[in-house]
């Protein structure tokens with residue numbers, strides 16, 4: 279049974295790509311076969327794992343112009359990637375009028391699922407058509423959460439969106455958890471936000487908080503996930519712990 | 530002559546909203562009449578200046594259901610705001626097929642322009658229809674730039690997009706500058722990115738770099754821009770200096 283997880287938050291810059299890349303790589307290095315799908319026209323996930331966003335990728339997959347040959351190797355064993363890129367941005371307009379526009383991803387990725395133990399999808403920072411495609415397909419939603427005011431404002435909207443998707447497009451969908459990102463225990467603001475969110479969404483919050491750690495922002499410039507770039511840094515340790523929590527909940 | 534500036538970067542979380550709110554407020558406190566327009570369905574700019582994103586705002590403006598009565602007062606004298614909100618997200622689909630879909634903003638805001646010295650527009654983290662509307666209207670583009678790898682990857686795309694807009698939708702458009710955000714002089718990564726970008730885009734780069742300063746991320750939770758919340762912090766000083774550079778270039 280392939281475990282499907284999307285990394286979702288319409289707030290920008292909260293750590294969606296960083297989390298998809300690092301959890302994917304850590305779980306792959308445990309021996310599981312992991313596919314990363316870059317659904318963002320920025321193509322950041324692809325470059326984080328040295329996949330080539332100039333090659334055919336998620337866009338070609340969704341319009342039915344390719345399958346297995348779209349799966350690229352990455353800088354890590356057992357970790358594969360279907361790359362994102364600028365042509366994805368066009369899909370928001372191209373699919374706007376299509377019947378069943380929210381199911382292009384689900385209908386095209388299905389034949390690849392059996393090849394992988396985990397499929398992780400990195401979403402763009404919006405709730406547009408590409409993100410709806412991911413929501414209509416997935417079993418789990420991972421919400422990366424920066425511990426700041428603007429990011430907190432958007433949390434209710436995410437919850438409502440997932441609840442609406444569960445009623446209409448995808449009855450199986452579940453939130454696997456909320457993960458705090460770029461957390462600094464010395465920051466009052468961070469602690470206030472963590473406290474506020476934990477009060478309302480206690481069971482959903484992952485125990486592991488990912489610290490702000492410069493090594494995490496350096497790793498992408500080398501095209502390496504953190505467990506390859508610097509496994510022993512605070513960011514690497516935290517993502518290993520978080521991976522264990524995710525595996526526990528995804529059973 | 531009203532000065533029009535949009536804050537644009539499809540990379541999420543780089544400081545678009547923070548910069549629009551703080552520059553707007555500082556320039557308003559110098560005596561200029563400033564209108565902030567929130568073109569993001571997240572509504573972060575609205576809450577940063579205590580405008581109400583539940584009231585009719587930019588969505589109603591663009592579909593022609595209001596004008597002056599959409600302009601709200603904010604927590605600052607001389608600073609006004611047309612609020613963003615969730616219904617803006619629907620416009621991406623609603624306008625997808627419309628003839629002249631990129632000019633709804635320009636055609637509806639024009640009758641308000643004469644009332645203001647400056648109009649600042651905060652864009653969502655994408656290059657979709659709402660952002661294209663801002664590009665088709667504006668005179669100037671301010672590019673907030675986080676000094677990190679993923680943010681740097683997207684810079685060429687912004688440049689290409691503005692160049693294409695200049696050829697087709699808006700011959701007047703110009704980049705007023707690239708402003709470095711959340712900069713920490715102790716970070717090698719930040720310094721490398723600043724060096725790389727300054728090498729290629731030297732004249733565009735603003736001299737003032739906005740430091741990472743927790744007061745800047747605290748201020749929005751109080752609905753106050755930095756010059757009201759904490760005028761003497763490092764973030765407040767830097768935004769005052771940046772405002773002077775912007776005024777100099779916008780002459």
Ligand SMILES: Nc1ncnc2c1ncn2[C@@H]1O[C@H](COP(=O)(O)OP(=O)(O)OP(=O)(O)O)[C@@H](O)[C@H]1O
Pocket residue numbers: 289290291292293294295296297318322401402403459460461488489490491492494495496498513539540541542654677678679680
């Ligand atoms: N824990 C961390 N410590 C330090 N830097 C981090 C951390 N997590 C992410 N970053 C950096 O912060 C920036 C934002 O992270 P990232 O790009 O993963 O967010 P995102 O949610 O995917 O953004 P977008 O909304 O643009 O897709 C990146 O430059 C990344 O390298």
Ligand SMILES: Nc1ncnc2c1ncn2[C@@H]1O[C@H](COP(=O)(O)OP(=O)(O)OP(=O)(O)O)[C@@H](O)[C@H]1O
Pocket residue numbers: 288289290291403426427428429540541542543544545546547548569573652653654710711712739740741742743745746747749764
């Ligand atoms: N110089 C700074 N120092 C510290 N925190 C900052 C600074 N600038 C912005 N922030 C914080 O970083 C986060 C991202 O900033 P902001 O929301 O303004 O970016 P944005 O580009 O508008 O994001 P989006 O792409 O989601 O619209 C916010 O929580 C903000 O409070």
Ligand SMILES: [Mg+2]
Pocket residue numbers: 294295296318322400401
């Ligand atoms: Mg991302």
Ligand SMILES: [Mg+2]
Pocket residue numbers: 545546547569573651652
């Ligand atoms: Mg913003």
